[in-house]
Amino acid sequence: MTRMAQPLSLVADVGGTNTRVALAQGGAVDPASIRRFANAGNAGLVPILRTYLAEAGSPEIAGACAAVAGPVDDGVARLTNLDWTIDRNALATATGAEHVAVINDLQAQGHALGHIAADCLRPLVGTAEPLRAASPQLVIGVGTGFNAAVVHDGPAGRLVTASECGHATLPVRSAADLSLMRFVETAHGFAGVEDVLSGRGLERLHAWAAREAGRDDGLDASAIMAAIGRCDDPVAEATGAAFVRLLGTVAGDLALIHLPFGGIHLIGGVARAFTAHYERFGFAAAFREKGRFSSLAAAFPVSIIEDDYAALAGCARRLAEG
Structure with missing residues (x-):
C-alpha cells in the first residue's frame, strides 16, 4: 500500500530585524527550504510570504504558523520593535492554509524543546541532581x-504560556543599579528589563558605563561585544559585567517564579554572543544569589540553545500537535 505524502505547512519566525520562512511536513522543517528576509523595506509579513511561496513554486499549503516577536492577543500579533501587525486571517489569505496559528516567538521556542539536536544545546549552569523530565521548562x-515562556508537558500535550516579561521593571539592588535605572528611564519614562537586556539595551548599558567613567562613547552592540572580547577596555568590561550580572539576576527571579526543574534555556543572538563571557562575569553566582532560597535556585540547570532555526521547528511542532 502506497503511503500518501504528508501535507505541507509553512512556518515563519518573525523577529524585529529579520524573518525566516520554511516549509515543513509532519512536524519537521525541511532545512533546504529555509530562507531569511530582511524586514526593512517590507510593509509586513504578507508580501514576504507571497514572495517566498512564488519562488518555491506556489506549493499547496495546508497549515501555517507564524512566531512573532511581540504580544499575541486572540490571534493578532503586534511586533514590539517594528510597526507590523499580523493576524490569522492575513496568514490564511497569504498562504491558502486552512489550519493557521499566530504565536509568540518564545512560545515557538518552547514547542521546539525536545526536538533540538543535542549538539545545539550548550550547558551553562549545572546541578547536582538529574533533570526532572515531567517538570516545567523555561525559555529565556x-x-x-527580551522575553520568556514556560513549557508544561501533561497528559493533554504541551502547553507553552506566553508573557511579556521583558517589560517588567529592571531590578535594583545597589546604588549603581539605581543610577542605571535613572539613566535608562529618560528614554521612555520607565526602565524595563528589555531596556538593558537586549541588543539595544546593551548599547544603553555601555553608554551609562561610559558616562560613569567620564567618557562619551557611542558604540553599537557588535562593537561593544568586540571590545568585551578584547578584555582591554574598562568601560567594556564594566558593561559586560553589569549585563551578565543583571541577566543572572532576572533569570534567577524567573526561575523562582516558575520552578523550571526541567531546565532553563537561553536563546537569541545576544544570549549566544555572551557565551564566552558568562563564567568570567559570574552568571552562575548572580543566578543563584537569592539569600535563603539560593539552594533552591541551584536546583535549576541552565543551557544555551545554539540553533538559529529552533523557532521554525517549534512552529512545525505546534501545527503537528494541533
Whole structure:
C-alpha cells in the first residue's frame, strides 16, 4: 500500500530585524527550504510570504504558523520593535492554509524543546541532581528584545504560556543599579528589563558605563561585544559585567517564579554572543544569589540553545500537535 505524502505547512519566525520562512511536513522543517528576509523595506509579513511561496513554486499549503516577536492577543500579533501587525486571517489569505496559528516567538521556542539536536544545546549552569523530565521548562530569549515562556508537558500535550516579561521593571539592588535605572528611564519614562537586556539595551548599558567613567562613547552592540572580547577596555568590561550580572539576576527571579526543574534555556543572538563571557562575569553566582532560597535556585540547570532555526521547528511542532 502506497503511503500518501504528508501535507505541507509553512512556518515563519518573525523577529524585529529579520524573518525566516520554511516549509515543513509532519512536524519537521525541511532545512533546504529555509530562507531569511530582511524586514526593512517590507510593509509586513504578507508580501514576504507571497514572495517566498512564488519562488518555491506556489506549493499547496495546508497549515501555517507564524512566531512573532511581540504580544499575541486572540490571534493578532503586534511586533514590539517594528510597526507590523499580523493576524490569522492575513496568514490564511497569504498562504491558502486552512489550519493557521499566530504565536509568540518564545512560545515557538518552547514547542521546539525536545526536538533540538543535542549538539545545539550548550550547558551553562549545572546541578547536582538529574533533570526532572515531567517538570516545567523555561525559555529565556535575549536578542532584539527580551522575553520568556514556560513549557508544561501533561497528559493533554504541551502547553507553552506566553508573557511579556521583558517589560517588567529592571531590578535594583545597589546604588549603581539605581543610577542605571535613572539613566535608562529618560528614554521612555520607565526602565524595563528589555531596556538593558537586549541588543539595544546593551548599547544603553555601555553608554551609562561610559558616562560613569567620564567618557562619551557611542558604540553599537557588535562593537561593544568586540571590545568585551578584547578584555582591554574598562568601560567594556564594566558593561559586560553589569549585563551578565543583571541577566543572572532576572533569570534567577524567573526561575523562582516558575520552578523550571526541567531546565532553563537561553536563546537569541545576544544570549549566544555572551557565551564566552558568562563564567568570567559570574552568571552562575548572580543566578543563584537569592539569600535563603539560593539552594533552591541551584536546583535549576541552565543551557544555551545554539540553533538559529529552533523557532521554525517549534512552529512545525505546534501545527503537528494541533
